[in-house]
Amino acid sequence: MTTTPDRLRAAIERELPGVRADLERLVRIPGIAFDGFDSAPLERSAHAVADLLRDLGLEVQVSRVGEGPPAVIGRHPAPPGAPTVLLYAHHDVQPTGDLSRWESDPFEPVERDGRLYGRGAADDKAGIMAHIAALRAFGCGTADDRLPVGVVVFVEGEEEFGSHDLPALLAEHRAELTSDVIVIADSGNWDIGVPALTTSLRGIVNCFVTVQVLESAVHSGMFGGAVPDALTTLCRLLATLHDADGDVAVEGLVRGQAAPLDYPVERFRSEAGLLDGVDLIGTGRIVDRLWTKPSISVLGVDGPRTAEAPNALLPEARAKISMRIAPGDDPESAYRALVAHLDKHAEWGARIGVTLEHDGSPCAIDATGKYFDAARAAFKTAWDGTDPVDIGVGGSIPFIATFREMFPRASILVTGVEDPYAKAHSPNESLHLGEFARVCLAEALLLHNVAAAGATT
Incomplete structure (x- = not known):
């Protein structure tokens, strides 16, 4: 039987109830790769993914570097002459944070107003299940298997913790992961009802800055007024990181211009949850500030709790x-520029120490060519005629640079299931179920279109 877009649409509709049930089972597994968390759920998560892939008839292995978190690799061979597609996602999730800010148990999925709430429901267990849904739509694992391309499913287990082992995993499995197209399902769409390809992402530099002014604590009354305290000194130093408009004041950082895409200020304020009366920071278009200009945030400060401060x-x-x-x-x-800025602006002779935690490269993707055309056509069909847009993302996926270096001939398509209201990494993370259905259909259509594009080579 010939596979057509209409048949794929019907197949996705048929498979969606089972796909959602399996997604909910994955969400119930609190697999967190951060230090200090029980690793047993992460093992359960990996093996649950492996079982899903085995049910599709894929050749599956669970792999890791040393004692690192488990990754899952599943392979379905290509028909003669057909291209191969690597489907990436990750099964680990962010910690929950303050449980009191969740409206329901983060690891018990709950539907409210057409959204499925739970940690990992969007980031990125729905990415895994979009891959599963597309393969099921082609009958993988049945006697009626009609998958027109080769597929390698790669699901890592530490993306939220920095993907430290990913380069070694890719190097170890390079031969079996080599593909014509790489689909990274870890981004999002422009809006509900508007699909997108992510074509640029910012990089990241995380570090710790320490300020020292005294050998030990001293009485604030006896010495205050003549001796600086470290916390005030640190606050004044951190304040120099931005100018009066809120733009980053560190010299030597790259600044660019984003695509000509309108991002209304009121929409952005609503999506960010900005309180009434609070101003935005920085200058220029919103998309420039988010996608192609640097940003600096202070994520935490070590000091006495106010109730316990002497x-x-x-x-x-x-x-x-x-x-x-x-x-x-x-x-x-960029790290050297930041260190130079901190050294230059330290006041009162305070001793400054800066320690790098981790970093990752930004990326810009040339989203042209037959496989990108195949993706855009798939998105347009899945979203009932709405053209996809190319977007940037202010967040970082540093491993994309690793994929590009390891597989330079592959077309890298950065897609995803999130929308502006998904609240990934935040309390009450959720997945828009209507958009998820479109994502699943779009991926099935993408595989169909990639097969056709590959046949024209």
Whole structure:
């Protein structure tokens, strides 16, 4: 039987109830790769994914580097002369954070107003299940298997914790992962009802800055007024990272211009949850500020809790800084620029120490060619005639640079299931179920279109 877009649409509709049930089972597994969390759920998560792929008839292995988190690799051979597509997602999730801010148990999926709530429901267990749905639509694992391309499913287990082992995993399995097209299902769409391809992402530089002014704490009354305390000194130093408009004040960082896409301020304020009366920071278009200009955020400060703070001047204070860098910048040079800025602006002779936590490269993708055309056509069909847009993302997926280096001939398509209201990494993370259905259909159509495009080579 010939596979057509209409048949794929019907197949996705048929498979969606089972796909959702399996998604909910995955969401119930609290697989967190961060230090200090029980690793047993992460093992259960990996093996649950492996079982889903085995049910599709894929050759499956669970792989890891040393004692690192488990990744899952599943392979379905290509028909003669057909291209191969690598389907990426990750099965680990972010920690829940403050449970009191969740409206329901983060690991018990609940539907409210057409959205499925739960940690990982969007980021990125729905990405896994979009891959599963597309393969099921082609009858994988049945006697009626009609998959027109080769597929390698690669589901890693530590993306939220930095993908430290990913380069070694890719190197170890390079031969079996080599593909013509790589689909990275870990981004999002422009809006509900408007699909997108992500074509640029900012890089990241996370570090700790420590300020020291005293050998030990001293009485704030006896010495205050003449001796600086470390926390005040640190606050003044952190304040120099932005100018009066809120733009990053560190010299030597790359700044660019984003695609000509309108992002209305009121829409952005609503999506961010900005309180009434709070101003935005920075200058220029919203898309430039988010996608092609650097940003710096202070993620945390070490110091006494207010209820426990003595009347003493602190000898030392530390802050965690997260800097996002624009496409075209380099993490090493950006880190050096940040260190130089902190050294230059430290006041009162305070001793400054800066320690790099981790970094990752930005990327810009040339989204042209037959496989990108195949993806855009698939999206347009799945969204009932709505053309997809090319977007940037202010967040970072540093491993894309690793994929590009390891597989330079592959077309990399960055897609995803999230929408502006998904709240990934935040309390009450959720998945829009209507958009998820479109994502599943779009991926099935993408595989169909890639097969046709590959046949024209």
